[in-house]
Amino acid sequence: MADEHTHQAQSTQAKDTLISGVKHVIAVSSGKGGVGKSTVASNLACALALSGAKVGLLDADLYGPNIPMMMGSTAGPEQKDGKILPVESYGVKLISMAFLVPEEAPLVWRGPMVHQYLQAFFRDVLWGDLDYLLIDLPPGTGDVQLSLSQMVPLAGAVTVTTPQEVALYDVRKGMAMFQKVNVPLLGIIENMSFFVCGHCGERTEIFSHGGGERAAEKLGVPFLGRIPIDPAIRDGGDSGHPIVVAHPESPQAAAFRDIAQKLMNRLGGSEKEGASIDSLLKKIKEPFGKQ
Numbered sequence: 585m586a587d588e589h590t591h592q593a594q595s596t597q598a599k600d601t602l603i604s605g606v607k608h609v610i611a612v613s614s615g616k617g618g619v620g621k622s623t624v625a626s627n628l629a630c631a632l633a634l635s636g637a638k639v640g641l642l643d644a645d646l647y648g649p650n651i652p653m654m655m656g657s658t659a660g661p662e663q664k665d666g667k668i669l670p671v672e673s674y675g676v677k678l679i680s681m682a683f684l685v686p687e688e689a690p691l692v693w694r695g696p697m698v699h700q701y702l703q704a705f706f707r708d709v710l711w712g713d714l715d716y717l718l719i720d721l722p723p724g725t726g727d728v729q730l731s732l733s734q735m736v737p738l739a740g741a742v743t744v745t746t747p748q749e750v751a752l753y754d755v756r757k758g759m760a761m762f763q764k765v766n767v768p769l770l771g772i773i774e775n776m777s778f779f780v781c782g783h784c785g786e787r788t789e790i791f792s793h794g795g796g797e798r799a800a801e802k803l804g805v806p807f808l809g810r811i812p813i814d815p816a817i818r819d820g821g822d823s824g825h826p827i828v829v830a831h832p833e834s835p836q837a838a839a840f841r842d843i844a845q846k847l848m849n850r851l852g853g854s855e856k857e858g859a860s861i862d863s864l865l866k867k868i869k870e871p872f873g874k875q
Contacts, residue, residue, distance in 0.1 A: 602706045605713040606640070608739040608851050610770065611732060613762070615754025617723040620775040621744040623821050624811065624840075625720040626654045630828040631837075631844035633675035637715040640670065642705055643680030644732065645722040646698060652682045656824025660684070667710045674829050679709050699731045706736060716851075724754075725761040733765040739851055740770035742808065747774055747795035755799055769805040770850055772796050773843060777810035806850070809843045812836060 603609065612628070614621040622645070629641040643651035652658070655673040660683040662669045670677040681701070711717065722728050732738070741762045745755045759769055774796030800807035811817070814836050820827040828837045 602703075603711060603717065603736055606711060606717045606736075607715050609717045609719065609736050610847065610851075611719050611721055611729075611738055611741040611762075611767070612744065613721045613729070613741050613758055614723045614744045615725075615752075615756070615758040619723075619744050619746045620811070620817075621723065622650055622654060622720050623817060623826075624744045624773055624775055625718055626651060626821070627817075627826045627828045627837075627840040628844050628847070629655075629676045629716075629718050630674050630826045631841045632716050632718075632848070634828065634832075634841075635844065635848065637848070638713060639675070640677040640679075640711050640714045640717040642717060642719045643678070643682065644702060644705070644719050644728050646681045646701060646728065647722060649680045649682035651678060651680050651720055653824060654821045654826065657683075664710060666708075668708055669710055674826070677711060677714070679705055698727045702728060702731050703735055725758055729761060730765070733762075733767055738767045740768035742770045742773060742847070744773045744775050745796050745799065746776045749795060752795045752799045755796075756803065759803055759805070769803065770847060771806035771808040772800040772803075773808045773811065775811045776813045806846070808846050809839055811839050811843075 612621060612625040622643075625641065629639050633639040641651060641655070643649045645651075652671070655676065655678055657671045657673045657678055659671065661671050661679065668679065670679045671683065672678070719732065721732070741759070743755050743759055745752055755772065759772075762769060777796070796810070797807045812835075814827075816831060816834065817827050817836055819825075820830050823830075827834060828840050831837055
């Protein structure tokens with residue numbers, strides 16, 4: 585029993601050493617692809633940064649990395665003293681496999697290679713002191729998820745889903761995986777929750793209604809909020825201007841900020857008070873000028 589406790593203590597210490605300057609590591613997951621997980625991850629990272637927190641965003645979807653495009657980052661990272669300096673966009677530090685391989689080059693890797701490169705994103709990147717490091721995971725329950733739980737101390741995982749039952753079935757499996765490896769479940773985010781007609785204002789629930797909330801209740805985890813379907817959110821991802829910074833006054837941006845605030849509250853708050861809409865507008869002028 586003593587040997588087991590010693591091994592656990594050594595394992596925890598090794599995890600802490602790998603990213604010693606990061607206070608909270610948050611995994612952003614999904615049970616299946618196509619639910620807007622990367623869109624949610626990039627907007628949450630921006631919302632946290634605009635609140636005054638120091639934020640990083642690691643694109644761990646090694647086979648389909650698209651965080652740089654969504655964050656408007658085209659230049660690759662630089663090096664310093666043999667380490668990689670993360671790219672910065674909208675006040676968020678970024679690293680992604682998309683910076684390191686040609687856009688059209690497929691990655692055909694088995695588990696050990698995935699583990700090796702994921703570890704390098706922690707060990708060889710100068711993240712510095714961060715309040716939050718968000719990790720955009722690939723969909724499902726594969727090698728990246730398992731490797732991540734072994735490498736760093738996760739503050740918890742959030743899962744992104746759409747309301748229909750087929751997506752929620754995969755959510756339950758994904759969250760059960762995190763429970764098995766003792767990762768706290770911070771909550772469920774329901775994306776593409778509803779559509780509001782821009783002409784008549786009528787609300788349409790394209791993918792059913794309330795599924796995310798029902799899944800959260802069944803799993804005994806918090807329901808963090810709903811994100812509507814909106815062309816502006818998609819446009820923001822395609823153009824590299826997340827809606828949280830492109831249209832901070834919009835209801836869609838407010839939904840992301842509300843979820844970010846709930847996460848900060850669950851993890852003990854941020855370093856500074858949340859920003860007002862006026863201050864958000866002032867903050868985004870400079871980043872847009874530099875894009």
